[in-house]
Amino acid sequence: MSGKLRLLATAAFGLEGVAASELKRLGFEAKGFHGGARFEGSYEDAFLANLWLRSADRVLIELGRFKAESFEALFEGVKALPLEDYLPRDAFLHLTASCARSQLMAPSSVQSIAKKAAVSRLQGVYQISWLPETGPRYRLDVHIHEDEAVVALDTSGSGLSRRGYRTFNAVAPLRESLAAAMVMTSPWRPWLPFFDPMCGSGTLPIEAALIALDRAPGLLRPFAMEEWAGGEQKAYQSLREEAAERFEAQKAERQAGPEPLRVAGSDIDAQVLNMALSHLRQAGLTGLVRFEKRELKDAQDLFGEGRGIVVTNPPYGERMGDEAQAEAIYQELRMLRNRLPGWGLSAISSHKGFERVFGLRADKKRRVYNGRIECEIFNYFPPRAPKAEPDAED
Ligand SMILES: C[S@@+](CC[C@H](N)C(=O)[O-])C[C@H]1O[C@@H](n2cnc3c(N)ncnc32)[C@H](O)[C@@H]1O
Numbered sequence: 001m002s003g004k005l006r007l008l009a010t011a012a013f014g015l016e017g018v019a020a021s022e023l024k025r026l027g028f029e030a031k032g033f034h035g036g037a038r039f040e041g042s043y044e045d046a047f048l049a050n051l052w053l054r055s056a057d058r059v060l061i062e063l064g065r066f067k068a069e070s071f072e073a074l075f076e077g078v079k080a081l082p083l084e085d086y087l088p089r090d091a092f093l094h095l096t097a098s099c100a101r102s103q104l105m106a107p108s109s110v111q112s113i114a115k116k117a118a119v120s121r122l123q124g125v126y127q128i129s130w131l132p133e134t135g136p137r138y139r140l141d142v143h144i145h146e147d148e149a150v151v152a153l154d155t156s157g158s159g160l161s162r163r164g165y166r167t168f169n170a171v172a173p174l175r176e177s178l179a180a181a182m183v184m185t186s187p188w189r190p191w192l193p194f195f196d197p198m199c200g201s202g203t204l205p206i207e208a209a210l211i212a213l214d215r216a217p218g219l220l221r222p223f224a225m226e227e228w229a230g231g232e233q234k235a236y237q238s239l240r241e242e243a244a245e246r247f248e249a250q251k252a253e254r255q256a257g258p259e260p261l262r263v264a265g266s267d268i269d270a271q272v273l274n275m276a277l278s279h280l281r282q283a284g285l286t287g288l289v290r291f292e293k294r295e296l297k298d299a300q301d302l303f304g305e306g307r308g309i310v311v312t313n314p315p316y317g318e319r320m321g322d323e324a325q326a327e328a329i330y331q332e333l334r335m336l337r338n339r340l341p342g343w344g345l346s347a348i349s350s351h352k353g354f355e356r357v358f359g360l361r362a363d364k365k366r367r368v369y370n371g372r373i374e375c376e377i378f379n380y381f382p383p384r385a386p387k388a389e390p391d392a393e394d
Pocket residue numbers: 170171172173174175197198199200201202203204266267268269272294295296297313314315316329
């Protein structure tokens with residue numbers, strides 16, 4: 001396959017722009033669309049995106065798009081794609097499908113027709129009467145939206161949110177990609193203290209530490225494309241090695257340099273804190289993030305005065321009867337902010353009256369989905385640091 005691939009970094013609703021910004025920082029020309037961000041590049045570039053994207057769900061190679069108002073059109077459209085440019089004769093073919101606002105609205109039928117068409121194409125090109133499917137796995141995704149089918153090849157394997165460190169599920173954990181997006185869109189910067197006073201299983205502090213230490217989110221996990229045959233394996237390996245070196249260098253600098261990493265989490269529940277500590281160890285960050293058992297009302301002792309940012313995912317009060325409890329927590333959170341006057345705050349909630357209960361309008365908001373729950377991220381900027389007084393002689 002020569003030439004540039006058309007690549008898609010899929011992302012949850014509300015995070016498309018965050019994924020596009022990340023791609024731009026990686027050096028790509030990227031544009032957000034409903035469902036993700038588009039960019040172009042080689043297989044190596046797709047690997048780089050898998051390794052480094054924090055807010056995206058998957059990296060896909062777009063193989064083609066066409067009108068699919070009937071099953072015949074779908075079959076012919078898939079069969080016309082140059083699948084052999086991407087899939088070897090022994091490819092183990094796995095199809096997934098989704099449909100929205102279209103004539104074809106049954107994903108299972110779309111999946112089976114598309115698979116028949118793909119098999120038919122490969123049998124014809126490779127001159128074989130059956131596909132052995134004994135080789136590496138290739139997942140083809142067919143998405144039909146307003147009668148336009150987009151067929152794309154998944155390079156990631158499991159979703160990019162699965163960094164590999166999180167194995168225990170606390171109540172209502174935040175997906176790693178959403179946690180990272182929250183950290184990246186908050187007023188926090190890696191040299192500032194970071195604090196989550198309701199950290200549960202530790203996702204937000206761990207994602208903040210990964211960002212501060214320049215640790216590629218995908219460093220510890222494999223990607224589907226690594227199993228595919230091809231000459232790129234060496235290039236993938238060197239991208240991994242380079243990422244590991246960047247992490248080690250940054251870690252050494254933060255441990256020995258003038259700006260040590262100050263990332264912490266606390267929670268009222270000792271059991272979830274044990275999970276947070278296990279996740280920290282599994283992320284290879286033992287000793288780099290502080291986790292302590294604290295009630296929200298006593299949490300400010302962890303940092304005291306100075307500047308920093310609180311980033312947190314408090315309970316939403318979604319279930320009947322829990323709303324009053326959630327509101328009491330938002331008021332307590334406001335008191336925490338009052339006790340930390342130099343600090344900014346970023347909180348996510350689905351509670352429609354969050355700002356009213358918290359008692360302050362957010363400086364910036366972003367609508368996102370936490371799983372199926374529509375939420376907003378409320379950002380409160382820290383007060384500006386006073387400018388240094390000019391010297392008397394100036
Ligand atoms: C939605 S969960 C946070 C999940 C976390 N982001 C994660 O990824 O695992 C809310 C957390 O707030 C904690 N919490 C509730 N009330 C609290 C209080 N008064 N003080 C401290 N923590 C509290 C709960 O124990 C729970 O772990």
